[in-house]
Amino acid sequence: MASAPSDAKPPQPDAKEGRARHRIRNARQGARHRATYGSSHRQRTRPATLPQHTRASPRAPVSHRANRLPTGRVPPFCRGVAAPKLLCLDCDSTLSAIEGVDELARRRGPDVFAAVERMTREAMDGAIPLEEVFRRRLELIRPTRADVAAVGELYVRTVEPTARETLAALRARGWTPVIVSGGYTPAIAPLAEYLGIARVEAVNLTFDARGDYAGYDTAHPAARNGGKPAILRALRAETGAGRVVMVGDGVSDLETIGAVDVFVGFGRYAVRARVEAEAPHFIRSLSGLLPLLA
Numbered sequence: 001m002a003s004a005p006s007d008a009k010p011p012q013p014d015a016k017e018g019r020a021r022h023r024i025r026n027a028r029q030g031a032r033h034r035a036t037y038g039s040s041h042r043q044r045t046r047p048a049t050l051p052q053h054t055r056a057s058p059r060a061p062v063s064h065r066a067n068r069l070p071t072g073r074v075p076p077f078c079r080g081v082a083a084p085k086l087l088c089l090d091c092d093s094t095l096s097a098i099e100g101v102d103e104l105a106r107r108r109g110p111d112v113f114a115a116v117e118r119m120t121r122e123a124m125d126g127a128i129p130l131e132e133v134f135r136r137r138l139e140l141i142r143p144t145r146a147d148v149a150a151v152g153e154l155y156v157r158t159v160e161p162t163a164r165e166t167l168a169a170l171r172a173r174g175w176t177p178v179i180v181s182g183g184y185t186p187a188i189a190p191l192a193e194y195l196g197i198a199r200v201e202a203v204n205l206t207f208d209a210r211g212d213y214a215g216y217d218t219a220h221p222a223a224r225n226g227g228k229p230a231i232l233r234a235l236r237a238e239t240g241a242g243r244v245v246m247v248g249d250g251v252s253d254l255e256t257i258g259a260v261d262v263f264v265g266f267g268r269y270a271v272r273a274r275v276e277a278e279a280p281h282f283i284r285s286l287s288g289l290l291p292l293l294a
């Protein structure tokens with residue numbers, strides 16, 4: 001006869017206590033960013049280091065069912081490399097075909113999707129500051145941890161078809177890839193791991209104990225207009241990079257042109273007229289980087 005089942009349950013986390021812990025963690029993250037970037041990127045002086053918590057964790061549990069490729073170990077970021085060559089890549093519509101925020105919005109139905117699309121367009125037209133749009137879009141979508149994980153898998157499934165081979169060839173020439181994105185770090189982390197990219201500069205999201213949306217890293221420069229040039233200058237200062245290249249499809253990528261040695265516009269998934277007109281190089285496949293970067 002089976003013994004009587006134990007009715008002892010594992011201790012449940014107290015919701016109030018969980019929220020308090022999240023508030024403390026958010027406050028600490030904010031303080032770290034303010035210490036690095038200042039209270040506004042416009043007032044920021046060049047920092048010595050970038051915040052550690054924006055790095056993709058090599059130990060994050062990631063599913064690659066779509067590609068069934070080994071994830072391997074993520075290499076340390078620029079360790080022991082004197083004057084590294086940094087290859088900074090946008091994520092949405094560059095390393096991957098999708099726009100992550102659109103995919104998160106789509107999961108909330110057509111009305112939310114249309115509203116988010118309108119806000120994004122207004123930000124791109126300059127009608128609303130990016131930081132305002134960033135907050136409003138997330139408040140509307142309120143992505144859960146599960147939503148973000150699903151979009152993370154989608155990023156991997158829709159990876160730019162030449163990305164892996166191109167990055168392997170460029171690594172062999174001494175380039176260190178970095179993702180610099182106005183997207184969300186936990187959504188991008190699976191793609192970063194799939195591509196073996198150790199460093200992601202994007203905006204972190206926080207979730208409560210149940211996995212519901214609890215906020216975002218409001219201090220990260222990627223959540224503001226002019227954020228990408230600030231990130232690239234900080235990366236150069238942190239690593240002592242000898243060369244910094246930026247590749248991307250968007251106007252926010254084009255804005256980095258004064259902060260990098262080479263800017264490469266990208267047009268496989270979306271061709272922005274201004275980027276195509278003003279970029280010194282414009283490619284439609286990431287393999288197009290190979291003849292450009294020695």
Ligand SMILES: [Mg+2]
Nearest residue numbers: 090092093250
């Ligand atoms: Mg993009």
